[in-house]
Amino acid sequence: MTQSASNPASPATLDTPRKPTVMDVAKKVGLSHTAVSLALRGRPGVSPKQQQRIRQAAAELGYQPKAAAQMLRSGRTGYIGLLLEPGGPEMLTHSSSSNAILSYFLHACQHSQRRYNVEFYHQNPDGFEPPHQLAGSLVDGLLLGGFIDAQLRKWLLQQPHYKWVSVDEPGPYAVLSDINIGVAQAVKELYDLGHRRIAYGGGPYHYRQHEIGRMGYLTGMSNLGLPVDESWIGRFGSMPQVPQMQNSRNQRQWVKNLLKQPNYPTAFIGNGIGVARNTLVEALTMGLRVPEDISIMAVGVSTSAMDTCPAFSTIENDYRTIMNTALDMLVQLVDGNTVKQNEVHVNPVIVMRESVGPIQA
Amino acid sequence: MTQSASNPASPATLDTPRKPTVMDVAKKVGLSHTAVSLALRGRPGVSPKQQQRIRQAAAELGYQPKAAAQMLRSGRTGYIGLLLEPGGPEMLTHSSSSNAILSYFLHACQHSQRRYNVEFYHQNPDGFEPPHQLAGSLVDGLLLGGFIDAQLRKWLLQQPHYKWVSVDEPGPYAVLSDINIGVAQAVKELYDLGHRRIAYGGGPYHYRQHEIGRMGYLTGMSNLGLPVDESWIGRFGSMPQVPQMQNSRNQRQWVKNLLKQPNYPTAFIGNGIGVARNTLVEALTMGLRVPEDISIMAVGVSTSAMDTCPAFSTIENDYRTIMNTALDMLVQLVDGNTVKQNEVHVNPVIVMRESVGPIQA
DNA sequence: GTGAAAGCGCTAACAA
DNA sequence: TTGTTAGCGCTTTCAC
Numbered sequence: 001m002t003q004s005a006s007n008p009a010s011p012a013t014l015d016t017p018r019k020p021t022v023m024d025v026a027k028k029v030g031l032s033h034t035a036v037s038l039a040l041r042g043r044p045g046v047s048p049k050q051q052q053r054i055r056q057a058a059a060e061l062g063y064q065p066k067a068a069a070q071m072l073r074s075g076r077t078g079y080i081g082l083l084l085e086p087g088g089p090e091m092l093t094h095s096s097s098s099n100a101i102l103s104y105f106l107h108a109c110q111h112s113q114r115r116y117n118v119e120f121y122h123q124n125p126d127g128f129e130p131p132h133q134l135a136g137s138l139v140d141g142l143l144l145g146g147f148i149d150a151q152l153r154k155w156l157l158q159q160p161h162y163k164w165v166s167v168d169e170p171g172p173y174a175v176l177s178d179i180n181i182g183v184a185q186a187v188k189e190l191y192d193l194g195h196r197r198i199a200y201g202g203g204p205y206h207y208r209q210h211e212i213g214r215m216g217y218l219t220g221m222s223n224l225g226l227p228v229d230e231s232w233i234g235r236f237g238s239m240p241q242v243p244q245m246q247n248s249r250n251q252r253q254w255v256k257n258l259l260k261q262p263n264y265p266t267a268f269i270g271n272g273i274g275v276a277r278n279t280l281v282e283a284l285t286m287g288l289r290v291p292e293d294i295s296i297m298a299v300g301v302s303t304s305a306m307d308t309c310p311a312f313s314t315i316e317n318d319y320r321t322i323m324n325t326a327l328d329m330l331v332q333l334v335d336g337n338t339v340k341q342n343e344v345h346v347n348p349v350i351v352m353r354e355s356v357g358p359i360q361a
Numbered sequence: 362m363t364q365s366a367s368n369p370a371s372p373a374t375l376d377t378p379r380k381p382t383v384m385d386v387a388k389k390v391g392l393s394h395t396a397v398s399l400a401l402r403g404r405p406g407v408s409p410k411q412q413q414r415i416r417q418a419a420a421e422l423g424y425q426p427k428a429a430a431q432m433l434r435s436g437r438t439g440y441i442g443l444l445l446e447p448g449g450p451e452m453l454t455h456s457s458s459s460n461a462i463l464s465y466f467l468h469a470c471q472h473s474q475r476r477y478n479v480e481f482y483h484q485n486p487d488g489f490e491p492p493h494q495l496a497g498s499l500v501d502g503l504l505l506g507g508f509i510d511a512q513l514r515k516w517l518l519q520q521p522h523y524k525w526v527s528v529d530e531p532g533p534y535a536v537l538s539d540i541n542i543g544v545a546q547a548v549k550e551l552y553d554l555g556h557r558r559i560a561y562g563g564g565p566y567h568y569r570q571h572e573i574g575r576m577g578y579l580t581g582m583s584n585l586g587l588p589v590d591e592s593w594i595g596r597f598g599s600m601p602q603v604p605q606m607q608n609s610r611n612q613r614q615w616v617k618n619l620l621k622q623p624n625y626p627t628a629f630i631g632n633g634i635g636v637a638r639n640t641l642v643e644a645l646t647m648g649l650r651v652p653e654d655i656s657i658m659a660v661g662v663s664t665s666a667m668d669t670c671p672a673f674s675t676i677e678n679d680y681r682t683i684m685n686t687a688l689d690m691l692v693q694l695v696d697g698n699t700v701k702q703n704e705v706h707v708n709p710v711i712v713m714r715e716s717v718g719p720i721q722a
Numbered sequence: 723g724t725g726a727a728a729g730c731g732c733t734a735a736c737a738a
Numbered sequence: 739t740t741g742t743t744a745g746c747g748c749t750t751t752c753a754c
Binding site for chain 4: 433
């Protein structure tokens, strides 16, 4: 650690010595700071030999360019933003879809070597306030993850400065997942295994995913000529109003009534792993076996589905493709290129696991 | 939107007009840019009347200070960093403890009006690379959330520039949760409900929480003079090596063997909601009732615990207190104040729910 | 291929 | 109370 010795100037307190700058590196190798800047960014204009010396000197000094200065001068931040909705003040964990969006966003960024900045958008109680990322110009563009405050969307629409792409919600540039197609396909797969009596449960239906999921179920059933009994469609409370434990109890009660019927369903599709789990637990409590007596499928993410044994078969948003697509789209916008499609639809994936089996003779 | 009209200078392309700067606001009100800067930050030196005019003009222009410039000039970023470990390249959702840490971090930041920057630390395959937050000096200080790469910790220890506080892992400044105390207390509470045969399962034991949880179980049992049978302590695989589904199956198999014994336990404490859920499912499959035949407790977060019915009684890290404490500590460090305690211990909380009941006569 | 100079937008020190 | 000046650390432009 020789950097304090090589930084004789400037008021550096003893306990926190100044970080080295381009100038320090330049002095060390006896070149101009311009050369250092170019070399470290791999730009042409510096001979390979000098480049090597500069790199080494930088490494020895522990030099790291200050992002603020780079942003200020270059007019680009080099960062991509992700804006998510937090669970809310009292709901502590954010939803599993936010979680998946975040995970695959990170994955995509790592893959394409992009720096990111994740922000969780909180509405300000006194008056609208835009997200810091944008207000402070800390990102070149933004991915809006899932459902986001309407006021913010409105504000964004009338801002000329910002580039953004919406994920799984509509917008001028958007990537959407057609979970309805997945649900309809799940119905078909259950049908092929011999199932004819298939029930469905989900909600709250003001979320796009839940609403189109329900529609997918209806479509799937009607495509196969299967009758739909409205009492076989569960509608579960909107999270913020109904406390989670009560919601969970309601689900079990509904499933209990469903399975008490003489001709109870042989298969169930739940929109959300929680719904599926409560169905599993209720079935087991009633002495039914899964999947022998009843098959269960869930709309949800893999990790949650495999948490419990038997692992759930799932209808999953293909967040990997979704986020890669969205990031590509945003990069095009940021780079000023024209974007081919401003709305891309991504098909969900079906993964069969232990909770589904053929109907028993 | 009059900003383009009031920005006659500079090469602003038509589609992305330049964002207004302090100068634009200053011109509009006929004052110096210094006055504008002071006024908008609420610093003394500008008369209330002018302040009012400046604020209004800024609002009309949609002026927002550029964070990069503020950081560069002031030498402070005004941002607090949180560094988390992502689930890994293939494990997509990060752990529920990361999730809770993140949620309460956001909560604490919102509460104390602090800006934050969340980064997920990825090891670079070719050589060590420090997190961008620090490398780019984008934060004034850092909270290390949970288990973080050993190489990074080592690097941090020898860096003089950075202020950081470790959450639930040891470090020069750290906030730790004594989950062992919670587990021991849970044993006591089960004892008070009449339970004498109490089993425990957890792992992987290289995580601090799992290791000290197991110790808490041993302490709790020995405090009450209850005998410990080693075969009643489940040891479940280390996540990365054993695939999740297999791990889940192993857990059920272990529980099955446990509950097949003639004198099987009347209570079970699982370190992790997953373990608890698999125990529930296996018990139900074997025809046992929860909590009548067996009570189940889990170390884990509320939201996961209430996801399934019956809701699990939990031993929870008090992440609210943990994160508030850690943030306070970091702010002290950043402000250059001396910190009273450099290691704070926080007691966990026990929440009783439906999965636990008194022993049946 | 290299170096000098300008300046991104802001804040902090000073002078009026 | 106000305006002027300098400069944070870097990238860019332009002359050599």
